Amino acid sequence: MPSADCPENISGSVCCDSFWLIGERIRSVAFDGVMACMEEDCSETFTSWQTEGAQIEWPHGESLIVTFVRASPKISSRNTAGPLAPLVVSRAEYLVELRETGWPILSTDPTQTIHTPEWQEYHALAKHSRAHGEKMWRSLVNAAATTKPAERMFQVATNPHVLDKGVLVDDLLPLTRQGPQTGYRVTVTVDTRLA
Numbered sequence: 001m002p003s004a005d006c007p008e009n010i011s012g013s014v015c016c017d018s019f020w021l022i023g024e025r026i027r028s029v030a031f032d033g034v035m036a037c038m039e040e041d042c043s044e045t046f047t048s049w050q051t052e053g054a055q056i057e058w059p060h061g062e063s064l065i066v067t068f069v070r071a072s073p074k075i076s077s078r079n080t081a082g083p084l085a086p087l088v089v090s091r092a093e094y095l096v097e098l099r100e101t102g103w104p105i106l107s108t109d110p111t112q113t114i115h116t117p118e119w120q121e122y123h124a125l126a127k128h129s130r131a132h133g134e135k136m137w138r139s140l141v142n143a144a145a146t147t148k149p150a151e152r153m154f155q156v157a158t159n160p161h162v163l164d165k166g167v168l169v170d171d172l173l174p175l176t177r178q179g180p181q182t183g184y185r186v187t188v189t190v191d192t193r194l195a
Helices: 018-033 119-145
Strands: 047-052 064-073 089-101 162-169 183-194
Touching: 018 047, 018 089, 018 119, 018 183, 047 162, 089 119, 119 162, 119 183
Parallel strands: 047 064
Antiparallel strands: 064 089, 089 183, 162 183
16 A cells, blocks of 8 residues: 555556445545535535545534445345356445534533533534435435436446446435534445356
8 A cells, every 4th residue: 555655656556446436436425415405604625535444533513424334245245156156246335424513512601611512502503414414315316316417426428337227326324423523424335246
């Protein structure tokens, strides 16, 4: 793996990038959906990236993160013609997380008095947070389900490995809140050709 000491190697080409390109397209669709719903005048800087494996601590503020979870052969693609018969289809799984900061928490003043946020603040912020999560989810669902070729999440010309109608967007679920951090997650699975 390239070292951070050699930045020219990090951005270089790789031998196999179909799962990366799939993740980038998922990230792009989700990011564009969220940004269409953000309040321009008071939002923090919003970042977006891909990662893999177990999640790390979240020091990055407002973020949309696409995590590569796994790739496995689809059961229906197993050929019973013999041990040398190739597997034809794999299924790649991605976790898309929208993470936001600013959820009201308990605070203290210089006299050590504890202040609890008013319920109206929780109510108003839940509306905004949920709108962002819903817009992210709807953008993914619509791009996966549309019959209009130009609006589809994956097109043969840009990603020939993805099977037609091989994208499944799962449930929208809230993240477990951690202090002032809140958000939503959704799993996206994509069926791909191995050849």
